[in-house]
Amino acid sequence: MKGMLFVMSGPSGAGKTTIVKAVLSELEGVEFSVSYTTRPRREDEVDGVDYFFVDEKTFKSLIEKGEFLEWAEVHGNLYGTSKNFVESCLNNGINMLLDVDVKGALNIKKIFKDGVFIFVAPPSFKELKDRLVKRHTEDPNNLEKRIEDAKFELSQISKFDYLIVNTDISASVKQLESIIISEQLKISRFGEFVGKYNFYKSKDGVDL
Amino acid sequence: MKGMLFVMSGPSGAGKTTIVKAVLSELEGVEFSVSYTTRPRREDEVDGVDYFFVDEKTFKSLIEKGEFLEWAEVHGNLYGTSKNFVESCLNNGINMLLDVDVKGALNIKKIFKDGVFIFVAPPSFKELKDRLVKRHTEDPNNLEKRIEDAKFELSQISKFDYLIVNTDISASVKQLESIIISEQLKISRFGEFVGKYNFYKSKDGVDL
Numbered sequence: 457m458k459g460m461l462f463v464m465s466g467p468s469g470a471g472k473t474t475i476v477k478a479v480l481s482e483l484e485g486v487e488f489s490v491s492y493t494t495r496p497r498r499e500d501e502v503d504g505v506d507y508f509f510v511d512e513k514t515f516k517s518l519i520e521k522g523e524f525l526e527w528a529e530v531h532g533n534l535y536g537t538s539k540n541f542v543e544s545c546l547n548n549g550i551n552m553l554l555d556v557d558v559k560g561a562l563n564i565k566k567i568f569k570d571g572v573f574i575f576v577a578p579p580s581f582k583e584l585k586d587r588l589v590k591r592h593t594e595d596p597n598n599l600e601k602r603i604e605d606a607k608f609e610l611s612q613i614s615k616f617d618y619l620i621v622n623t624d625i626s627a628s629v630k631q632l633e634s635i636i637i638s639e640q641l642k643i644s645r646f647g648e649f650v651g652k653y654n655f656y657k658s659k660d661g662v663d664l
Numbered sequence: 665m666k667g668m669l670f671v672m673s674g675p676s677g678a679g680k681t682t683i684v685k686a687v688l689s690e691l692e693g694v695e696f697s698v699s700y701t702t703r704p705r706r707e708d709e710v711d712g713v714d715y716f717f718v719d720e721k722t723f724k725s726l727i728e729k730g731e732f733l734e735w736a737e738v739h740g741n742l743y744g745t746s747k748n749f750v751e752s753c754l755n756n757g758i759n760m761l762l763d764v765d766v767k768g769a770l771n772i773k774k775i776f777k778d779g780v781f782i783f784v785a786p787p788s789f790k791e792l793k794d795r796l797v798k799r800h801t802e803d804p805n806n807l808e809k810r811i812e813d814a815k816f817e818l819s820q821i822s823k824f825d826y827l828i829v830n831t832d833i834s835a836s837v838k839q840l841e842s843i844i845i846s847e848q849l850k851i852s853r854f855g856e857f858v859g860k861y862n863f864y865k866s867k868d869g870v871d872l
């Protein structure tokens with residue numbers, strides 16, 4: 457059985473990366489897809505774990521080779537998801553969790569129509585702005601751009617499958633876990649099992 | 665906002681009642697709908713909590729008054745779900761969890777098309793038989809009838825939304841909780857919120 461693709465998205469400052477990290481450390485049976493980026497590494501980030509940090513020249517050569525499932529410029533930096541990596545994991549039955557910006561998520565949705573797309577929103581727009589300010593990594597120009605971007609991103613919510621309103625981190629973590637667990641329980645995922653126990657309709661019958 | 669209806673079903677001996685009771689004691693925001701039955705009360709059951717235990721005459725008068733959302737004869741006993749009770753809870757925004765046999769669930773599905781229908785199956789048919797035998801409450805005739813009924817019931821799985829294969833009770837409890845949590849996060853449940861933050865499309869706009 458193929459793996460399932462879960463795509464977590466939302467505006468910067470909504471808290472998606474914190475939620476994703478917590479779920480990956482707690483929940484078995486789902487793996488993280490590491491993205492490429494040209495953004496400078498923050499102090500607490502590890503190359504190859506949080507992102508593959510590359511320079512712009514390398515990134516552009518990867519674009520030309522068609523290596524990216526999606527890529528986008530976000531706040532002046534480039535981000536990309538490796539197509540080969542994600543596809544080979546899914547083909548090996550591994551469930552994948554991606555953490556991408558909203559434009560990237562919508563691009564992936566065009567290719568993986570049966571992916572599960574989850575939007576993380578702040579409880580209010582004021583709260584989102586406060587979080588961006590408190591993050592201390594933004595210069596004032598960046599901050600303003602992220603706020604403008606967030607307005608656009610929040611207008612895209614209805615294109616997603618699920619919405620997590622991130623008021624409380626532990627509740628949000630439980631919600632993402634619940635989505636990942638329950639999506640695997642949908643009847644459509646059990647073709648073989650349902651057939652096996654469909655005693656009155658299956659041809660070769662019965663495992664009594 | 666109206667409450668959501670979750671209907672838990674499956675053959676006798678699959679373990680649905682155990683799972684439902686555990687979830688109701690652990691998870692907030694969902695309430696149990698108590699069914700009527702003419703089946704004799706078991707020692708560990710409480711009238712008005714596990715079932716409303718009534719005699720056949722009372723039950724039949726309730727049928728005539730149209731009091732039941734669904735009712736069915738199962739293994740020679742009558743079971744019914746009170747229509748008024750469920751509908752008034754849902755209209756008051758209360759999420760309801762029902763524990764009914766497979767025929768009853770499929771009847772309810774005709775009325776509540778946006779209900780969430782969950783099937784609990786044993787890991788194997790042999791395991792189901794073993795559980796029925798161990799339960800000690802069955803005389804041999806009942807046992808044989810329940811096994812025949814289970815074959816029919818298992819053939820109905822594909823009409824449900826979710827399947828829980830009950831190999832391990834604590835895993836199954838977590839799975840039912842996950843279904844109840846994640847169904848409430850579907851985008852379609854957030855009409856008002858999504859509109860509120862849809863800055864570029866809403867008319868009266870903006871909560872900045």
